[in-house]
Amino acid sequence: MIQSNSIGHARTALGCGALLATLANVPAWAADSALVPYRVENGQIRAPLTTEPGDVARGKAAVLSRDGGNCFLCHTVPEAGDTPLGNIGPPLAGVGRRLSAAQLRLRLVDSTRLNKATVMPAYYRIKGLRGVAPAYAGKPLLSAQQIEDVIAYLLTLRN
Numbered sequence: 001m002i003q004s005n006s007i008g009h010a011r012t013a014l015g016c017g018a019l020l021a022t023l024a025n026v027p028a029w030a031a032d033s034a035l036v037p038y039r040v041e042n043g044q045i046r047a048p049l050t051t052e053p054g055d056v057a058r059g060k061a062a063v064l065s066r067d068g069g070n071c072f073l074c075h076t077v078p079e080a081g082d083t084p085l086g087n088i089g090p091p092l093a094g095v096g097r098r099l100s101a102a103q104l105r106l107r108l109v110d111s112t113r114l115n116k117a118t119v120m121p122a123y124y125r126i127k128g129l130r131g132v133a134p135a136y137a138g139k140p141l142l143s144a145q146q147i148e149d150v151i152a153y154l155l156t157l158r159n
Contacts, residue, residue, distance in 0.1 A: 036144045040113055044102035049144035059153025062146050096155040104151045
């Protein structure tokens with residue numbers, strides 16, 4: 001089964017928002033040209049959102065940053081040191097062994113595509129959200145590069 005919020009996986013800010021919005025199976029928020037288009041297929045986003053590979057150090061910083069992913073609020077994170085950790089989500093230890101980059105990408109971009117009732121934020125979706133603080137309205141929580149950086153770090157968590 002293919003679910004798509006864009007046509008293909010072009011990496012440019014296309015001016016095809018109007019075309020995308022007319023496609024019947026495309027959610028309204030997918031037409032936002034501020035985000036890099038991506039394609040969801042079989043519970044994955046296979047194509048990276050950027051041409052630059054993810055950076056492990058930047059990804060770890062985003063995971064452990066209050067200004068970045070804030071992942072530690074809900075997950076236990078290896079190498080977090082003295083940072084207090086959450087227990088709402090699953091531990092991130094071993095996630096790089098359990099999930100592929102493509103699976104992680106969808107979970108970060110928009111985990112509601114996998115579980116409508118999830119409490120995990122959609123880190124790369126800006127439309128169709130509820131209860132967004134005014135300071136964050138119209139902006140993704142993480143940039144396309146930060147998503148790829150976080151994936152690079154998470155893939156190192158194999159134990």
